[in-house]
Amino acid sequence: MQRRTLLQNLISSVVALPMLASADAKIIEYTSSFGYQDSRTTGVLTRPDEESYMRRAIRLAGNNPKYPFAALLVDQKGVVVAEGWNRSVHNPTWHGEMDAINKCAASHPKIDWTTLTLYTTAEPCAMCQGAVAWAGISRVVFGSSIPFLKTLNWWAIDIRAEEIARLSSFRKCSVSGGILEDECNKLFRTALTIK
Numbered sequence: 001m002q003r004r005t006l007l008q009n010l011i012s013s014v015v016a017l018p019m020l021a022s023a024d025a026k027i028i029e030y031t032s033s034f035g036y037q038d039s040r041t042t043g044v045l046t047r048p049d050e051e052s053y054m055r056r057a058i059r060l061a062g063n064n065p066k067y068p069f070a071a072l073l074v075d076q077k078g079v080v081v082a083e084g085w086n087r088s089v090h091n092p093t094w095h096g097e098m099d100a101i102n103k104c105a106a107s108h109p110k111i112d113w114t115t116l117t118l119y120t121t122a123e124p125c126a127m128c129q130g131a132v133a134w135a136g137i138s139r140v141v142f143g144s145s146i147p148f149l150k151t152l153n154w155w156a157i158d159i160r161a162e163e164i165a166r167l168s169s170f171r172k173c174s175v176s177g178g179i180l181e182d183e184c185n186k187l188f189r190t191a192l193t194i195k
């Protein structure tokens with residue numbers, strides 16, 4: 001009997017530990033990756049650079065202040081190749097990220113998606129992060145997090161973008177959060193007051 005209990009304990013700790021590690025540790029790691037060196041370019045991408053792209057995404061969100069999900073795609077030279085914002089009034093799947101990806105596909109049919117970074121006011125949902133994987137986009141930078149959106153009762157599929165990136169093993173994609181987070185959070189708080 002005692003042996004059985006020990007075995008059960010052993011099994012539950014083996015199962016539980018990796019889950020804890022992936023659920024908690026990764027988020028901390030990803031939210032603190034500011035001021036990194038981007039090895040794909042000759043220059044160094046600094047936090048002010050990241051913030052300027054996020055600021056542009058925040059401005060784009062003004063196209064739909066009630067649903068301020070906006071995104072842009074930036075190539076290795078820092079050129080914005082596509083912009084998008086939530087247009088779900090026309091199509092429920094046209095989230096900001098999907099809009100940017102669709103516009104990029106239309107305007108740059110031969111683009112190397114692996115060279116692109118997606119900046120988005122909110123952490124991509126499962127659909128959008130899935131699209132990032134299928135496209136092959138190699139970096140995602142977001143402002144507001146899914147846990148934050150949930151606290152405001154925004155609809156959210158409860159899985160982190162980093163988790164989807166990690167499970168999409170056919171691609172390599174880094175996910176960073178927390179860029180201009182306060183400004184982005186304000187967008188989503190204010191949106192709820194718009195009738």
Ligand SMILES: [Zn+2]
Pocket residue numbers: 095096097124125126127128129
């Ligand atoms: Zn989405």
